[in-house]
Amino acid sequence: MKEQLEQIRKQTLDALGSAAAMPELEELRVKVLGKKGELTALLKQMGSLSPEERPAMGQLANAVRSAIEEKIAEKSEQLKALAQQAKLQAEAVDVTIPGKTQKLGHEHPMNIVLDRIKEIFLDMGFEIIEGDEIELADYNFTKLNTPEDHPAREWTDTFYLTEDSNVLLRTQTSPMQIRAIEAHGVPIRMISPGRVFRKDEVDATHSPMFHQIEGLVVDKGVTMADLKGTLNTVIRAIYGANTVTRFRPHHFPFTEPSCEVDIQCHKCGGVGCPTCKGEGWIEVLGAGMVHPKVLQNCGVDPEEYSGFAFGMGLERFALGSYKISDMRLIFENDVRFLEQF
């Protein structure tokens, strides 16, 4: 039995020594120390030994078991460490490899101009209110005092979304006059920038979608002098301190009196040139004193409150500011174009 024990010790320790993976360790453990293992089988035979032999064999058997268990534990630590090292190597990241550079886009000239204009109005105490592009005819036309037979209501001019002509893509940002008063009450001082839609053919100065900025001031005692003072201040902040303006009578259903505001052509100084199409003046916005009926339509008493409103086309400002000759460039979004601003 002694030889058998020694043989088990030697064979098992050798096998453990050359084991290359955890499952092998477990296999060996079961083979030798398990319920039906070699050592276990020998221990079961102890009973057949003489009482003199038994203690020595018992000691040896225990020593063999301990040696094997220790070796398994030691080997298991080794294999774990190796596995950990292999994993670290496999997952190693070379932090010295150069990164992938991200190609940055460019802020659109329209947004650059819009941010500048917003800044000017915020400095003057206006708030910015955004509105929806899908609008009710009631807000786009009716509450703005637009007669039922007004040409702008024609299907040839306006993108309607329902057969009954009640829902449309807004043709102007002016419905925000009504919505802003309804939501915030008076007094109010706000601008509302956004997209508007009209059935226009695309050319160098037209697009079926373009941007406007609506403005509205309503308070007690607001007069045409406030309108002129405010718009002159804004226009000079945008076009330069020496810009000459002209307030020319016009008609809008929702303002009375109404005007269009021109700036004197900065190219020719008012004589007439290709930039101003020979006019000497360039139109920059529409404006007027809020019509009493519009105030009434929002539940505001026109005897108590008055106000002015204005609307300007944002594309025109962008084209003018950057001397861009064709509006289509603004919408194509060719990066080579955008990168120039």
Ligand code: PHE
């Ligand atoms: N909504 C008008 C337009 O699109 C502009 C405007 C706005 C005029 C506010 C007067 C007051 O032409």
